[in-house]
Amino acid sequence: AQSVSQHNHHVILSEAASLELGCNYSYGGTVNLFWYVQYPGQHLQLLLKYFSGDPLVKGIKGFEAEFIKSKFSFNLRKPSVQWSDTAEYFCAVNAYGNNRLAFGKGNQVVVIP
Amino acid sequence: DTAVSQTPKYLVTQMGNDKSIKCEQNLGHDTMYWYKQDSKKFLKIMFSYNNKELIINETVPNRFSPKSPDKAHLNLHINSLELGDSAVYFCASSPPGGVTEAFFGQGTRLTVV
Secondary structure, X not given: OOEEEEOOOEEEEEOOOOEEEOEEEEOXXXXXXXXXXXXXXXXXXXXXXXXXXXXXXXXXXXXXXXEEHHXXXXXXXXXXXXXXXXXXXXXXXXEXXXXXXXXXXXXXXXXXX | OOOEEEEXXXXXXXXXXXXXXXXXXXXXXXXXXXXXXXXXXXXXXXXXXXXXXXXXXXXOOOOEEEEEEEOOEEEEEEOOOXXXXXXXXXXEEEOOOOOOOOEEOOOEEEEEO
8 A cells, every 4th residue: 555754744934945845655656646735724735746757847836846766755845935835735645546545644834924 | 616515614513413524526527535634634535436436445433424326426424423533524536547636625624522
């Protein structure tokens, strides 16, 4: 079964700082990879996804993520965060061909104005 | 035009009661899910239905019973509610062909008192 690890559950940073959130998964086959964002009191929204092709994926709101197959990683980055990026961020993995989307435990990001 | 809609948004009830949460999606997706998000924001899959057929049933107490009258609806009925059932329950759907992207509802915050 696939599993997903996210480290540094609580991240606090100032506006304009750079953000990087790590995501590692355990599954040896082909995977689909996702980052979701959950703003306070809201539902999950897709930030970006990777299925195949260019391992550097650009998403909404200036986010990007890089798939490194050899490291089983899909880290999320944003060069300069804003206060409005305060949210919970979830990495999710789907083993190709099955219906299960496994989530990591999330990163709570707080951006201080 | 909400893609995945859940009702109610908030539900406060006493221990021992039976309650239902409804979910509908108008995206034409074949697969629907129920996720539970606990107080630590951890998202755990409970059930998945594909075209009205149960395909994932995680280790969930049998007090929880999903029902899918058609592929656009997946309801969750909970019997004999317990304090530990308090959480946010998210419905989601995804298109056919395995998980390409899951679309989430707004969530139902269940509080058992």
